[in-house]
Amino acid sequence: MTDLASALSAANAAVFATLGLDARHAEVRRSDRPDLAEFQCNGALAAAKAAGKKPLELAGEIAAAWDNTGLAAKPTIAGPGFLNFTVSANALTLRAQAIAEDARAGASLVARKRRVIVDYGGPNVAKGMHVGHLRASIIGESIKRVFRFRGDEVWGDAHFGDWGFQMGLMITAIEDELGGLADAPKLDARLQGLSLDYLEAAYPAAAAKAREDVAFRDRARKATAALQAGAEPHRTIWKAMHDVSMAAQKRDFASLGVDFDLWLGESDADPLIPEMVRDLESKGLLEEDQGARIVRVAGPGERKKKKLDDGTVIEVESPDPLLVISSEGSAMYGTTDLATIVQRVRDQQPDLILYVVDQRQADHFEQVYRAAAKAGYIAREALEHTGFGTMNGSDGKPFKTRAGGVLKLGDLIGQAEEKARARLREAEIGADFTTEEFEDVAHKVAIAAIKFADLSNFRGTSYVFDLDRFMSFEGKTGPYLLYQAVRIKSVMRTA
RNA sequence: GCGCCCAUAGCUCAACUGGAUAGAGCACCCGCCUUCUAAGCGGGCGGUUGCAGGUUCGAGUCCUGCUGGGCGCGCCA
Structure with missing residues (x-):
């Protein structure tokens, strides 16, 4: 089944061809001026330019070459050379009937089915869903449905933020609250009583403390590295937080009408990291820099000026390199993002991965995508950041409650x-x-x-x-x- | 400092990728409830498309330079 504009375009293209004109200019579309006609073609102007003819004259030739096909009468000419088409009553009726009988209401399928992963939602295990997750969830869910409706094979992945520094922060906060992690029964009792409300309250406090208290921050960084190395009781604590959070967030997603095919997170890509790091090493992509291990992604001549905290301006490569291993030995979010690409290539063999994430992370994704392409994991073109703006309050700043906190x-x-x-x-x-x-x-x-x-x-x-x-x-x-x-x-x- | 994004009616946004007279909703004014949900419908008012140049037969759309705003720029995610 074809829609009227496509049918008219095809017929018009045939007319263009008989006149020796480029059929690309033959596209017919819905009219800007419904008072004059239902469909229009502006291509006579462009074709005239290419042929060195007068637009009006050429439009006349095109109109004259049209047969009454039953689809529409010969086009009329208006303005500098617009072709206006009026569809026949019979063609309209047939089209209306076809739409009414079609389960897809006339929508066409993609020519070639693709395997697509839509990465959206991205809740943080320690934060709970707040207004900031709204856009990612709504836009991502819509994109997933549209791609699926168009005939692609699509997986939606929640990509939980469950593996970074915030986990080390929470473990350290619990350690301080209990006066240590050695007392197993005491810890067990604490984990039994864990709730998302607790995580939401404790996380901002711990994050604030880490900004003030260098010793606390360093312990949290070490705890992060320990967790990622599989240490106990870090792992047990992490599991308890993860499960409590996941259950609560599934309810939030459900109330929004958002559902995922893959409820995976950063932690699920963790097992792939050691091998990926060895692979990057063997390819000579990993470099030591200031105690950390990085992959440079800037091309030759890609430089930018950068202002340091002390006000001096230096020139550095651009984009910044991707930080793979922190100086503490832990994985960063770029690391898990890269490992997640490896994982997805292995499990879904995607033709396209869409990241429906806040526009502010554009630079980060550019780094990850370049690193992935450089390492040969996937084509750069298969990775796309579908960024979006923030949802602001009436003050024009990202949405906050009257008290200044985030609105759940x-x-x-x-x-x-x-x-x-x-x-x-x-x-x-x-x-x-x-x-x-x-x-x-x-x-x-x-x-x-x-x-x-x-x-x-x-x-x-x-x-x-x-x-x-x-x-x-x-x-x-x-x-x-x-x-x-x-x-x-x-x-x-x-x- | 460098980079990305944005600027269209009083407000919130469109404009099908360079086409005809720049369109909707809100607000404001006028008119419609004895028949389908008035949570509605019809009409009116409202514009130097931030500014200045350029390309083109034609620019809100492309290019250059400004102005104003948002965001980002290694060990948070």
Whole structure:
């Protein structure tokens, strides 16, 4: 099945060919001026330029060469040489019937099926889902669904942040809280009572302490390296934190309507790191630098100026090298990202990996992608960072609560649901519903408002989160869209 | 300092990759509920596309230079 624009383009291309014109210029598309015609082709202008002819004259020749195919009448000419097409009633009817009978509503499939991994969501085990994860989750889920609908084989991967310095921080925080990790029963009791709420409260405190207290930071770095080396009880503590967090975050994702095929994380790539490091070594890519081990990814002549803390400006390679092993011997996030590519190539053989992550990490991904290509793990073109802007508060800064903390995802959804309930009551809708039905509708309206608002904004820029505007039942909003769908169903029912 | 991104109606955003008269929603003004969900519908008002040049038959779109804003620049992720 082909859509009308494609059918017109094909017919127009044939006409162009008979006149010896480049068929690339024959594309027919929906008209900018629906008052004049349904479809248009601007190619006569470009073709005239290439042929050294007058646009209007050439457009006339093209129009004259058209047969009445049953698809559309001969195009009319307007302006400097636009071709305007009006589709026949019969062609319209056939197309409408075809769409109605097609399970895919006329959407075409990709010419060649690809294997695609969409890496999105990316929750941090120690942080819990907050508004910052909203865009990654919503955009990533949508991209995954679109690719899948288009016929590609797609895996969504949550890629949990469960292997970095934050894990060492938490282990050290627990060590200090318990006065050491030697007392097994005491530790066991602590881990039994572990909750995501605890992690969320303890993590910022530990992170702040690490910034102030150098000794604490060094112990946390050592704990990170120890965990990654498989030490106990580090491993046990990590497992407890991981499991508690995973369970809670699965609930959050579920309430957003977000689901993954792979619930993997940074830690799952860890077993591949030693061999990957040996491989990088054997390829001569690993270099010692200031006690750390790095892979240089800048090409010849790629330099940038860089301002140091003391104000002096030096020239260095650009992009920065990828830090593979810290001076403490631990893996960094670039390390796990690289190892994850190795893992994905091994397990899914992807043609394309999309990273739906905050735009601010663009430089980081460029480093990782270059390193992966340099090591021969995957083609650079198979890796793409689908960056997006932040969700800001009314002050234009990344969203915070009034108290200055991050707003938890669950609380945000709760606020939207409360607003939805109020609007439903105002409109006296659902008064005859059971409590369960009413709550279900309120939840759906709330999620629709949030998702639609996010997706209707340009991905690359930040936007201001304004719940009142998003929850409005008037205008370009999720609730309005839901209302239209419900209304159409009502019409169909009573038709 | 260097790099990336952004700037369009009072506000939030489009503009199909260089085409015709730059479009929607909100807000504001006017008009529509005895029949499908008024959570709605129709109409009106609103523009030197940040500034200055350039390329082109044609520029919001491409190039150059400015101005203003966001973000990033090794041992956090």
